Amino acid sequence: MSYVITIDGPAGAGKSTIAKRTAQALGISYLDTGAIYRAIALILASSEVKPDNDEYLREALSKIRVELRDGKVFVNDFDVSGEIRTPEVDELASVYSALPVVRKALLGLQQEQPKHGPIVAEGRDVGSVVFPGAQVKFFMTASPEARARRRYLERVSKGRPANYDEILAAIIERDKHDSSRAAAPLSVPDGAIYLDTSDMTEDEVLNCILDRVREALSHED
Numbered sequence: 001m002s003y004v005i006t007i008d009g010p011a012g013a014g015k016s017t018i019a020k021r022t023a024q025a026l027g028i029s030y031l032d033t034g035a036i037y038r039a040i041a042l043i044l045a046s047s048e049v050k051p052d053n054d055e056y057l058r059e060a061l062s063k064i065r066v067e068l069r070d071g072k073v074f075v076n077d078f079d080v081s082g083e084i085r086t087p088e089v090d091e092l093a094s095v096y097s098a099l100p101v102v103r104k105a106l107l108g109l110q111q112e113q114p115k116h117g118p119i120v121a122e123g124r125d126v127g128s129v130v131f132p133g134a135q136v137k138f139f140m141t142a143s144p145e146a147r148a149r150r151r152y153l154e155r156v157s158k159g160r161p162a163n164y165d166e167i168l169a170a171i172i173e174r175d176k177h178d179s180s181r182a183a184a185p186l187s188v189p190d191g192a193i194y195l196d197t198s199d200m201t202e203d204e205v206l207n208c209i210l211d212r213v214r215e216a217l218s219h220e221d
């Protein structure tokens, strides 16, 4: 049986880690929609396609082929998986993902993914716009401070430069931008299970998600 599980929520809520672990536990694929927006933003910005010209954007987007293979992101066969995880691309992705022309161009690519089998899709509008008919939907969030702390620890563990106050300020700013934008503002999808993970461990979140998924799927054929 093919099915879709969606996990939406703000930046740094731990969605990626949990979505990956959920997919692994269920033996299904993981769709990181943020990685697609990041890759597109990186390429558009480096090709100097400004976010204020729909016509150029549409033309540039028609020439960009994004693929997700083995947990990596490729743009026109070029692996950008490392390059898209920088604070600069955090900002660029937030700007370009707010544009309706960009969202429209990336919708089909995302909706094609479950054709290959069940998936866990993670993003900002996967339960509302991309997969409104998903079998199980989650909205995962945590306080800005809890999210900043996690991002900080993640960067430190990877040996990257990190400043807690700067990360917190960037998260608050990005939340504001992602929630107030006109195109697909961050919101809790209809029927989504709301999870505030501020005081939960990763294992607690994972177990809670797996319990709810198994329960929901047991009612499906």
Ligand code: DC
Residues within 6 Å of the ligand: 011, 012, 033, 034, 035, 037, 038, 090, 093, 094, 095, 097, 098, 122, 123, 124, 125, 126, 174, 178
């Ligand atoms: O989850 P992330 O930080 O990798 O996402 C990068 C940016 O892309 C972030 O600004 C939100 C945006 N995004 C989006 O608008 N819609 C999605 N489905 C996924 C990400």
